[in-house]
Amino acid sequence: MKKRSSPSLDAPQPLDPAVFHAALLKWYKRHARDLPWRGVDDPYATWLSEIMLQQTRVATVIERYQEFLLRFPTIRALAEANEDDVLALWSGLGYYRRARMLHRAAQFVTRELKGKLPRTAEELRTLPGVGDYTSAAIASIAYGESVAVVDGNVERVLLRVLGRPEDKGAATRALIQETAQSLIPPQPVRRTRANPCGDHNQAMMELGATICTPRSPLCLQCPVLELCQTRGEHITGERTQMQSRTVAHLLVRRRRGTREEVLLSRRPEDASLMPNMLELPPLPIDAVEGLEPVLRVRHSITNTNYYVMIFAERIAGLPPQTEDLSDEIALVTDETVTHAVSDLSKLDPEDIPFVAETPGEDDELSLLSAIPTAQTDMFWFPATRLPALAITGLTRKVLQRLGVMQIPKPVRRVP
DNA sequence: AAACCGTGGCT
DNA sequence: TAGCCAAGGTT
Structure with missing residues (x-):
């Protein structure tokens, strides 16, 4: 049996986008969780999942996502509901403004956009409740647009890879955004079923959620350990007191x-x-x-x-x-x-x-x-x-x- | 631009 | 009867 090379403790390699996304995608194919909103060919369902997932744990959303879709299977069905019924389906999920804005956005799409959800991040960004993260997530996952998502997971992964402390400043935010975009794999030449950008974005978040966790990250299982400048917890700022x-x-x-x-x-x-x-x-x-x-x-x-x-x-x-x-x-x-x-x-x-x-x-x-x-x-x-x-x-x-x-x-x- | 908006699980 | 924080957006 061939001796397997142990994770390298050498100095980190320079961040090569091709090396990074190849390692990440290989890991993702093996370890991706089977979540109800994955592999669903319905942009409305992707939209709903992304709204529900805002600041909310995957395990919590799993319990509610299907029920909501069964009750409101289409954008139009959601638009025609009254707000109290939408809130009833959202009960317990928290951040109820999300449900109200989703409802209003569904009414806007139905009335003003002939029921067609916008297909680009830039246009999606104009819908109520859809910000930088969510617009990029829907555009890449549902439509294959080459746009990077930056959520809490991606931010943490990249700060650690880059060897930077947490920092709310504009310069650091820009650095994270540029780095995230630089790692996006190239689009396939011909139209295929494959969605490298959508998969890459989900892989980044999956890595942050399961390996590169806020505390006690599992660095020895990390596919990009050799590209990482931190290999452990990074420096974070003060939290507001409870x-x-x-x-x-x-x-x-x-x-x-x-x-x-x-x-x-x-x-x-x-x-x-x-x-x-x-x-x-x-x-x-x-x-x-x-x-x-x-x-x-x-x-x-x-x-x-x-x-x-x-x-x-x-x-x-x-x-x-x-x-x-x-x-x-x-x-x-x-x-x-x-x-x-x-x-x-x-x-x-x-x-x-x-x-x-x-x-x-x-x-x-x-x-x-x-x-x-x-x-x-x-x-x-x-x-x-x-x-x-x-x-x-x-x-x-x-x-x-x-x-x-x-x-x-x-x-x-x-x- | 800092503060606010819900909830649950983990340590 | 402690603290952290998650696939963020709005004001």
Whole structure:
């Protein structure tokens, strides 16, 4: 057996683009992960995957991508949906502005571009929610344009290859951009099925995600180790310091006939954080002092760690409605949130029946009255409809953990 | 141009 | 009840 050469510990070779992309592509062919959006010949699907992947882990996107495509299979279907339904499909993914901008962009493409997605990075860049990275990603992956993507992975890989520290300055950004573009392989002379640029871009990101990781990179498995000036972690800048806050939310349930209902409040339209989304009603923190929550969860939002306490109470049930719309609503699974809201009773503070089902627990039934109803509108929803609503990720997490909302069945991948 | 926008998993 | 940060874009 021939002795295999061990990874060279010699001084790094100069960065030769042909050597680099040959080594990278060879590695990629062997190690590329089988992701649902790979090998899909639909630019809309590529677009959707790139939006979902913005600042979001691959594992998280895998769970949501298929479901979204099944519900909105085309740009036109997405354009014709209402925003609440789009947000419901996005619920839990975070950065909800992405969903709103994707929705608006789909409407723009449908109305102004005859349903045709632009084919170049330059034109794609004009769509809402599509910036430098995403426009290059769609153009190269879906249309084979020779344009380099620069995301967090590519930036880290190139800084390490070049032996540079992290630096937000314009000069370093330009250097990264130029280096990335210089490594793009030449286009095939004739039109073929092959997409060297799209593959190269994905390979760069794959390398950063699986080998050239932020901490503890696996340099001995790196296909371009011999071209790398760093071979390990590079110098990074300071991170903004995290904050901590304690908040409380209330889970209120009632029975209407045989149906279980949950009270949710809609966040203000002008809220900076998750506007218009539904959530468990927030409780003033001083209303729960000394009380023990039924659940504690940590929930980080950007640079704030929220330490969340959940309190729960049940209020007396109501008889089934005389004109019972409830079954209809529960059965029509793709009805909109708007319909659901208008068909359901809005909470009228005067009508809250403060009657304990279990006598002698009056203390715990005071929490609903602690909610300042003036600034939030609250609605009752059947528990069965919760998966179809635009609820915040925190509310989704809590409702699942408390068994109020069933975990939606994962969508099977279509072969 | 620095700050903001969500969430989950890993260490 | 700590910190990091991911296939970024917008303001």
